[in-house]
């Protein structure tokens with residue numbers, strides 16, 4: 001199969017070589033064929049997609065096409081979609097049909113995309129493997145015994161398996177970059193505040209950021225053009241001029257300084273992943289970039305700080321699920337307190353409960369200063385590390401994850417081991433910086449490896465430029481899994 005990018009599909013539509021209905025029908029057939037084994041989709045909105053495709057074809061025929069008119073995508077099932085099930089991978093919301101669209105969803109709709117459905121994810125985006133979904137784990141298309149990464153595992157696997165050319169995702173501590181890396185696709189997490197969180201069900205509000213998955217950096221840039229931008233319904237949305245994320249794709253890399261944090265290449269990094277990253281860096285040097293050693297000395301504090309702050313915010317955010325207004329309600333209760341307790345006990349899975357407990361604990365009187373305030377102080381130090389390092393380089397590069405995709409179930413009983421696998425992605429969210437993952441070769445077991453590129457605030461266009469240039473001279477992003 002030749003790689004079908006949004007760009008190539010948009011060209012085919014513009015040249016009338018195909019119609020949106022034809023594209024949508026084709027992708028629906030691929031979902032029918034591949035999803036039973038991979039479980040990347042929770043909801044397939046067949047009728048909605050075909051109706052939207054017909055409307056898109058009419059717009060094209062009438063000369064009213066918007067930039068992405070007629071192109072099929074899907075949304076992580078954490079974005080509210082009007083009239084379509086929005087489950088967040090949870091039993092709690094297994095029956096929830098959203099009455100409104102998230103900002104990202106409405107913006108992309110206005111740009112013309114056709115949504116084919118909602119992709120599987122870890123419950124409320126909590127996880128690194130997609131094993132925490134009420135709807136079952138997602139399988140990695142490169143090897144069905146392996147995890148696809150998480151929490152946006154469904155989005156990454158759907159793109160990797162060719163069930164959709166591009167997909168939205170969210171990244172609180174790595175949930176776009178890590179599954180993109182483990183599934184061999186491109187994924188970008190923008191600067192905190194660039195993409196509105198309105199209608200994106202909250203996990204940890206000071207860390208959550210929406211972003212995109214696609215085969216190429218160019219496609220990510222095309223999507224981001226319509227996802228980013230000020231929205232007064234999100235109080236942390238940044239009020240700044242709209243950017244064109246495609247504008248710098250063609251810039252040559254000559255003179256680019258890439259910082260290599262020594263903490264990202266030390267103990268714990270698998271030799272085959274290191275080898276792949278070094279090959280990718282060698283390619284970037286061939287393209288004119290130079291590399292410099294930098295240090296992010298507080299890297300070891302990122303996981304402890306994150307796993308205090310994220311659960312603290314989650315415990316507060318998830319208090320809204322009480323069985324009263326929407327979502328799961330226990331059948332049996334004798335008073336209001338019991339309604340809350342039973343609905344939440346039945347509706348939430350084990351990992352979500354674990355985080356609510358941790359979060360409630362670290363916020364409680366007597367522990368707040370010792371844990372929560374301390375974690376916030378570490379967060380500031382971690383952000384300062386990046387600013388120091390970025391004085392010596394334009395972008396920072398390193399691995400996305402310490403190993404390639406591991407076996408399903410391998411860490412399921414060991415949450416701490418699982419949290420440690422987030423070592424290279426989490427600090428970026430604590431600092432609010434933009435970062436992406438681009439395919440960078442394969443592991444000893446022929447599983448994809450992702451190269452992470454981290455930029456300074458609002459450096460998305462530069463990151464996309466570096467990844468795009470790398471994708472012009474390498475073919476890692478073109479290789480497709482058998483499944």
Ligand code: GLN
Pocket residue numbers: 125126127128150151170171172173174175176203310422
């Ligand atoms: N693995 C991290 C967590 O479990 C990050 C998840 C995310 O980015 N949503 O919290």
